[in-house]
Amino acid sequence: MNTIDEVYQWFSDIATVGGFAYILVGFMAAHLVNWAWCKMRHKPFKVPWHYAGIAIGCVAIIITVLQSSQAYNTAKTTAMEVQQCQREFNTILRTRAKIAEENDNWSQIQRKALGDWLFEILYPPPNILQLRLENPNSPAYQQWAVDITSKYSRIIQQAQAEQDANLKERAEHPLPEPTCGK
Numbered sequence: 001m002n003t004i005d006e007v008y009q010w011f012s013d014i015a016t017v018g019g020f021a022y023i024l025v026g027f028m029a030a031h032l033v034n035w036a037w038c039k040m041r042h043k044p045f046k047v048p049w050h051y052a053g054i055a056i057g058c059v060a061i062i063i064t065v066l067q068s069s070q071a072y073n074t075a076k077t078t079a080m081e082v083q084q085c086q087r088e089f090n091t092i093l094r095t096r097a098k099i100a101e102e103n104d105n106w107s108q109i110q111r112k113a114l115g116d117w118l119f120e121i122l123y124p125p126p127n128i129l130q131l132r133l134e135n136p137n138s139p140a141y142q143q144w145a146v147d148i149t150s151k152y153s154r155i156i157q158q159a160q161a162e163q164d165a166n167l168k169e170r171a172e173h174p175l176p177e178p179t180c181g182k
Helices: 003-014 017-041 049-122 126-134 139-172
Strands: none
Touching: 017 049, 049 139, 126 139
8 A cells, every 4th residue: 555545545544424523523532632621720821712613624525525526536446347348248249240240151051052042943044954854863954963972062051160169169169258347
């Protein structure tokens, strides 16, 4: 603890109801001693009330300043914790959004490949359509259908493999939960 913190803590301890009561008791004890001293010397005792007012005013100002300072420091610390928490959440949200975007991208590739395959099978090029119309069991037509199916199957399987690899990677390296300063 540095010196400024120690002084601040000392003043903070004074700036409480108990601390104020001790100051008041001390002030009254000083007047009692002054009264006893005056009685022993046979001098008239005069209460310097203007000094009491100044002392009470100073104590009130010190208490107000210290409590305001403490409230400011608490608010400042809370604001910093909230900012850190917000940064953690934003980082996690961006990371999760990127993961979701990657997964969506691979899903779109799979859907597009499936749609393209279905379109080509239903609407083949004119020369293949002619083969199908002439003889649906034609080896050339069947080979074309196998080739087209293999082409799109590879695309779909590659996209699925990438999704599976991403899922495995995420399972092995899960995203941290935000701690929010705790």
